Amino acid sequence: MKLSATTLTASLLVTVIAVLLIIPMMLQWERPPMDSTQWGSRGLGMEHIVNPRLAEKLKEKNVLPTPDDPVPNDGKLVKDDHENYKNVQVLGDLDTAQFNRLMGAITLWVAPQDGDNAGCAYCHNTDNMASDEKYTKVVARRMLQMTRTINSTYKTHVAETGVTCYTCHRGMPVPANIWFTNPGPKQAGGFAASRQGQNVAHEPIPAFAALPYDPLTPLLSKPGENIRIVATTALPEGTGGDVRKTETTYALMMHMSTALGVNCTFCHNTRAFSNWQQSRPQRVTAWHGIQMVRDLNANYLGSLANVFPPNRKGPDGDVAKLDCATCHQGVNKPLYGFSMAKSYPELSVPNP
Numbered sequence: 039m040k041l042s043a044t045t046l047t048a049s050l051l052v053t054v055i056a057v058l059l060i061i062p063m064m065l066q067w068e069r070p071p072m073d074s075t076q077w078g079s080r081g082l083g084m085e086h087i088v089n090p091r092l093a094e095k096l097k098e099k100n101v102l103p104t105p106d107d108p109v110p111n112d113g114k115l116v117k118d119d120h121e122n123y124k125n126v127q128v129l130g131d132l133d134t135a136q137f138n139r140l141m142g143a144i145t146l147w148v149a150p151q152d153g154d155n156a157g158c159a160y161c162h163n164t165d166n167m168a169s170d171e172k173y174t175k176v177v178a179r180r181m182l183q184m185t186r187t188i189n190s191t192y193k194t195h196v197a198e199t200g201v202t203c204y205t206c207h208r209g210m211p212v213p214a215n216i217w218f219t220n221p222g223p224k225q226a227g228g229f230a231a232s233r234q235g236q237n238v239a240h241e242p243i244p245a246f247a248a249l250p251y252d253p254l255t256p257l258l259s260k261p262g263e264n265i266r267i268v269a270t271t272a273l274p275e276g277t278g279g280d281v282r283k284t285e286t287t288y289a290l291m292m293h294m295s296t297a298l299g300v301n302c303t304f305c306h307n308t309r310a311f312s313n314w315q316q317s318r319p320q321r322v323t324a325w326h327g328i329q330m331v332r333d334l335n336a337n338y339l340g341s342l343a344n345v346f347p348p349n350r351k352g353p354d355g356d357v358a359k360l361d362c363a364t365c366h367q368g369v370n371k372p373l374y375g376f377s378m379a380k381s382y383p384e385l386s387v388p389n390p
């Protein structure tokens with residue numbers, strides 16, 4: 039066969055285009071070798087695969103500040119010192135020395151370290167510490183109550199490890215992983231009007247898949263039912279879920295896996311997703327986590343709707359909410375299970 043110059047040029051062009059397309063794709067791939075750990079019985083494929091190079095980077099991101107040394111008590115409770123503490127509604131039972139140590143710590147954990155509003159001034163009018171004029175102070179007071187609720191009533195999830203403000207905030211006023219109800223892109227009316235939230239490339243939920251882009255509003259913003267989509271009878275008899283529920287559930291499951299840096303087999307035996315007996319104990323911990331997140335969003339963040347200024351609200355006017363990634367940040371136990379809460383026991387007492 040004789041190749042004409044045009045055919046040659048054309049095939050060369052096609053090759054060049056193909057290579058140019060493949061290079062960016064390859065940049066997304068993770069190269070071997072990978073580490074793998076077997077989690078389930080042999081033959082079930084319940085393995086955890088970790089890229090050791092990415093794991094190193096994750097470790098660097100999860101370094102925590104050294105907790106302040108304990109300080110001796112002053113022997114005086116905040117609620118008995120009316121001269122220096124005029125408007126303390128949550129922390130009244132603290133010794134004054136412990137109170138001041140905690141104010142120092144939350145400044146480091148939450149407040150910006152430079153700029154006009156750095157340090158104590160992020161929450162306080164420093165000429166009148168008792169004043170509630172800054173919304174950030176009102177939010178912080180509710181956050182103190184929220185942290186105590188997490189550590190005292192959700193031990194089924196956070197165990198004795200617990201959390202501090204740092205678990206979510208990491209030295210920033212607004213945590214890195216928050217979300218708002220997503221109204222979706224504007225689109226044509228008529229038959230095209232509802233795409234059921236699908237086919238909109240959206241990061242990080244659900245990882246660019248064609249699944250609904252806002253599974254969190256129905257599933258993590260308010261107390262709700264247990265998630266059951268796998269049919270329990272041979273024929274559809276109203277058990278299990280409809281297709282829409284199934285898609286939202288899968289989107290949530292992908293969010294949970296990404297938030298913890300794991301795959302489905304961290305919790306499930308994938309031969310029977312719904313079966314609790316065949317699941318790992320971590321799935322039960324996750325179930326309690328789902329209940330906790332729903333409660334915190336509805337009753338703590340939700341209760342601050344009139345406190346946050348408009349620039350902190352979402353497109354639908356809702357307050358920022360939290361999810362699994364707010365605490366976990368890519369790790370199966372936030373901060374690799376290191377307990378900062380132990381050094382600040384005042385953050386683990388139940389709310390009165």
Ligand code: HEC
Nearest residue numbers: 123124125126127128129141145149158161167168178179
């Ligand atoms: C992230 C917000 C935040 C930061 C930053 C912060 N505080 Fe506070 N502070 C609060 C909250 C909330 C209260 C009220 C606690 C309560 O009601 O139990 C409070 C109360 C106080 C009070 C009691 C005032 C009174 O008379 O009622 C003092 C004193 C105080 N803080 C000192 C400090 C100092 C000093 C710093 C800086 C080292 C600081 N705070 C940083 C949130 C903050």
Ligand code: HEC
Nearest residue numbers: 144148174177178181182185202203206211350358359360
């Ligand atoms: C479970 C996660 C979590 C914990 C723990 C937590 N926060 Fe928050 N915090 C949030 C979320 C979510 C927001 C909403 C973000 C926003 O401001 O839009 C928030 C907002 C705030 C804000 C308002 C910031 C701003 O500029 O609008 C302050 C102040 C704050 N938190 C203080 C605290 C303090 C103090 C503690 C510890 C007693 C604490 N938080 C613990 C998740 C958390």
Ligand code: HEC
Nearest residue numbers: 264265266267268291292295301302305311312321324325
């Ligand atoms: C961190 C633990 C965890 C991970 C990881 C996880 N799941 Fe789940 N999954 C759960 C929990 C907990 C439930 C039950 C929630 C409830 O009862 O409300 C559940 C429920 C389900 C169900 C519904 C079961 C039924 O009874 O109808 C399916 C299907 C499912 N998961 C699939 C997946 C897939 C696919 C992945 C990976 C993309 C995954 N899960 C990752 C914890 C997890």
Ligand code: HEC
Nearest residue numbers: 195196197199200294320323324327328361362365370371
């Ligand atoms: C308020 C912070 C916080 C939030 C929000 C949170 N977790 Fe956790 N989670 C923790 C802490 C702390 C631990 C470690 C408990 C321990 O030391 O055993 C943990 C542990 C777990 C574990 C056990 C890990 C293991 O290795 O045994 C699973 C599974 C888990 N979380 C899933 C979830 C899921 C799913 C969500 C969202 C629905 C979620 N978590 C939301 C704080 C949180």
